[in-house]
Amino acid sequence: MSPLSLTLGYVPGATPAKWARTWAQRHPDVPLQLCAVAAADAPDAVREGTVDVALIRLPADTSELSVIPLYDETTVVVVPSEHLFSAADSVDAADLAAEPTLLPLDDVVDWPDAPGIPVEHRPETTEDAVELVAAGLGVLIVPQSLARLHHRKDLTYRPIAEAPSCPVALAVPAGPQSAMLEEFIGIVRGRKPGSSRGQAEPAPKRTAREKTLAKQAARAAAGKVGRKPGRTGRGRR
Structure with a gap:
């Protein structure tokens, strides 16, 4: 596997085309290689590094793998x-x-x-x-x-x-994932372009009291800026 590409294994019947199209649109410079694998061989293909990620059928031996359930087939x-x-x-x-x-x-x-x-x-x-x-x-x-x-x-x-039913899941090696693999997992999960698990969490909303204190502080700061240097509130004696 090239470090500048991602290889997706898929079992017979699985349809990775929609994810492949989305990947090509977002990352045209990083090819997504599709690799057909037998259902019985798919988990080993991920463990052995033959593919980076695979669509597998459950139940299966998923030791040393992280598994993300996707859907159940009729x-x-x-x-x-x-x-x-x-x-x-x-x-x-x-x-x-x-x-x-x-x-x-x-x-x-x-x-x-x-x-x-x-x-x-x-x-x-x-x-x-x-x-x-x-x-x-x-x-x-x-x-x-x-x-x-x-x-x-x-x-x-x-x-x-x-x-x-017949469950289908996404399998990746257990442990930390590369940025490319995290991006592909995000596509499969439906994350929009630009969204990322690594982005900072949005700031929590302030309470009414916090907003009031912030306004008071802003007015106080504005008052200090408006005063002329060298003047005080008292006249000279």
């Missing part, structure tokens, strides 16, 4: 377009109980008691699992962003009621 089921589920706006978890369910090795949904009948063969990736859904070998439970990422015309997806 969990959906991916099915063939002609599947019965396609006629509904959402699917109850109980409706999946009898469905053959594909569980890829890179699965990221933290749902130990997920409904369905697990298919014995576990595809290597979510992308491979999507191909098997299209072939009619089962359904697939994923975060909504992954369903969108691997969308096909012959497939659709529906939210699953009662399913746990």
Whole structure:
């Protein structure tokens, strides 16, 4: 990583484009490098310095990292377009109980008691699992962003009621951060240009008594300035 650039890792389905655009507008002289990383590898990429910061999926091993929760994704089921589920706006978890369910090795949904009948063969990736859904070998439970990422015309997806959400967070090395990294964290958190955690706190508002004393002091100072030198309030004897 160059000291004159910042590298952002992001897991499949994450969309860092809006933050990258904002960064480019505010810091055109400091490139933001985007680096796609597998969900399972994202925390290690930050720990090992392969990337400066990463969008990761939780839960994960976040030792030696500072984690900033960002948002929770809806969990959906991916099915063939002609599947019965396609006629509904959402699917109850109980409706999946009898469905053959594909569980890829890179699965990221933290749902130990997920409904369905697990298919014995576990595809290597979510992308491979999507191909098997299209072939009619089962359904697939994923975060909504992954369903969108691997969308096909012959497939659709529906939210699953009662399913746990899929959290996405920003991970940075634990400890003090560089100015550039603090600036990027500020962009992700929505801070406006020019604002900074390092700026001085605004002065506290004065009480009514403090304002009155300040006015009296100002009038007294003005009176002293208005007097002529060498004169006093008494005449000479």
